[in-house]
Amino acid sequence: MNIKINVPKNPALAVRMLVEAGFEAGVVGGCCRDAIMGEIPHDWDLCTSAMPDEIQAVFKEFRQLTMGLKHGTVVIIIEGEDIEITTYRVDGEYSDGRRPDNVIFTRSLAEDLSRRDYTQNAIFYNDFKGIVDPFNGVADIKNKVIRCVGNADKRLKEDALRILRGIRFASILGFEVEEDTKIAMFTNKKLLKNVSIERITVEFSKMLQGKNAINILNEFKEIIGFIIPETKAMMGFEQNNPYHIYDVWKHTLVATNKAQDLVLKLTMFFHDIAKPSCYTIDEKGVGHFYGHGDISSKITAKIFRRMKITNAEGISGSDLKDIIELIKYHDIKIEPRKKNVRKILSKLEGNELQFQRLLSVKRADALAQSPDKLENSLKEIHMIELIFNEVVSEKYCTTLKDLAINGKDLIHLGIPAGKEVGIILNRLLEDVIDEKLPNEKSDLVIAIKNLS
Structure with missing residues (x-):
């Protein structure tokens, strides 16, 4: 296969040193996928036929980190860069549905690639052999397909985290999940109970940020409902309100898709989670959700504690407080007048960034509502933004x-x-x-x- 991957200087040096010492070695996994897609890989993982002690011997002149030695991983430090090198291995039984009971080192690249989760991650490359792709991962990348290596049911039963990883890949890369893999994901979703909440939270947070998140979260809503049970009530819950054209779940997904960063995406994903429990209907048959912002913020705070949300990359304790506050006030009426803008800014303890975020939340919310109300909503938000800028420039007392x-x-x-x-x-x-x-x-x- 005539594909050239430009491996950076230090990983390329490590591969060359191993090959010159008589071993097979190359880059593997996500870095190959990204390079084939024309993206710049962030991490370069190396694998080799050399046993761990042989890796150490080849790089005896270099500083080494050996915390992962029992799993066959040695980290070599070249010019200040950590180069992770792992011996080819075969995984033992997965009796806990999460990690192999033991690993066996092997000299066989084919055996190593066959244990990996998805075909896109089972691609090997070096300048000497070129691409090694026994499971047609390159074709799957080109066809934008997520497919398990080998038997999908077996692969996901081994490690249930792979279910969420596959959904995350589909969301971020804009790929579709192949049918057998999708069926296995749904069949084995209950095995996610074996996965730590921290790992679930990390994968969920990454899913939200994918370019295909709106479609993937909807396609796999049963699995999202399993990891966050409070979302199940939103699915298919009609709003019966002239401001809304979607049910609560679809509105949530569209609003999340309109948000720009993780803080705002988390806000939008949870902003209406209390709507089903707050629903009332008036004598004209119009649905209302009085007080749902405050109740949603309380429900979300409980979910965040359970999910240990600050373990997600890019979310701090301060962000957590801000998200809860944004959910609480997402539906608050802001009149396009200086006095009202100052009052809302005062509620936010004078936090100017938080006020700007609140306007972003309102904009995302409006973009997920009825199109015939959109123009006026966006005009009003723009007016409020202009007034807010004036209030800030005047340095008026708000706290x-x-x-x-x-x-x-x-x-x-x-x-x-x-x-x-x-x-x-x-x-x-x-x-x-x-x-x-x-x-x-x-x-x-x-x-x-x-x-x-």
């Missing part, structure tokens, strides 16, 4: 820290230390935001004396 008076000042004026200080400060802040008072210390002092 207690911006107030021209503080707790010490109140105590000095004879207000007893304690709850009353906070109550008075918050009342003053509200009056300043409502433009009933200027944010001037002298005016605030007079107001305090009038309260006494």
